[in-house]
Amino acid sequence: MINITPSSKQPVRHAWTMDRLIYERSILLGMAIDSTTANTYTSATNSYLAFCKLHQLPIDPTPETLSYYITFQSSHINPKSVASYLAGICSNLEPFFPEIRSNRAAALVKRTLKGALRRHGQPTKRKAPLTAAMLLSISNALLPSRDHDDMLFISMLNTGFPGLLRLGELTVSDSPTLRDFRKVVLRNSLSWVGNDYEFLLPAHKADTTFEGNRVHIAQIIGAPDPQPIMKQYLSSRDRLFPLHPQLWLRANGCSPTRSWFLQRLRQYCPSEIAGQSIRAGGATALAEAGAPADLIRGAGRWSSNAFERYIRKNVIVLHALILGRALHYSQA
Secondary structure: OOOOOOOOOOOOOOOOOHHHHHHHHHHHHHOOOOHHHHHHHHHHHHHHHHHHHHOOOOOOOOHHHHHHHHHHHOOOOOHHHHHHHHHHHHHHHOOOOOOHHHHHOOHHHHHHHHHHHHHHOOOOOOOOOOOHHHHHHHHHHHOOOOOHHHHHHHHHHHHHHHHOOOHHHHOEOOOHHHOOHHHOOEHHHOEEEOOEEEEEEOOOOOOOOOOOEEEEEOOOOOOOOHHHHHHHHHHHHHHHOOOOOEOOOOOOOOOOEHHHHHHHHHOOOOOOOOOHHHHHHHHHHHHHOOOOHHHHHHHOOOOOHHHHHHOOOOHHHHHHHHHOOOOOOOOO
């Protein structure tokens, strides 16, 4: 038996009942992944269970069963999506089948997936980046408006573009069950920094501890100046909702949802422009301005070189990245 040494001073704490330990642990296990990710993982697991039921196979995820699942599913959806599905299946079924991850790494499974990519693989279709010219056109069209939602929309656009923000960092989910107030940007976190402004992004996709990041918003050459647009919006927002904590608020007092924002965006942009176009466009604009790759990665809070897929392959962007020109912001 191991005893606590006399010199070790431990704070006095009351013992929990086993029921409470189980309850509290279940909460932590439920929060191990983000709610939106958990929703996606559940969908993937359901597809696997439906496959097993349809083909009268045991749900035990052996390498052979996983290989059959890949074979069947890849004929219906993109094999790249099947690979993502496997991650969700492993996460949800691991408590019941501890060997599932080693089975996922089996040669049979990997080779089946590789073959599916060769046979059924399709090029990834990404939305086009929002350009500074598009942003300028939308802003000029809505700047004279005194409608609060118009001011909100162009302020979000002109913040997300230079801030390399994801749509989910500007809006809330359409599903109330997936909303998390800890991710909402607060009004009192915004501060003015010379001709720029910044605010606290309390959480993002790669931030599991909710440490947050200060997002600095500065004008990119060729794009509108975001500061006067933000000031115009804040004047309306603070007049209508002086006691509400959220930075982004619609005229009805609710936080803007993803669908609301996309509906407004479609009024001014072609179909190839979507939510991810804002982040892609900002990264592309920074590259065209000569920003080094490390600066773009840091500004967009990327932990890897995944940001490079947002930078569209064209001569101007490649030339800027190769030469590593200094970043150019327009001076007020």
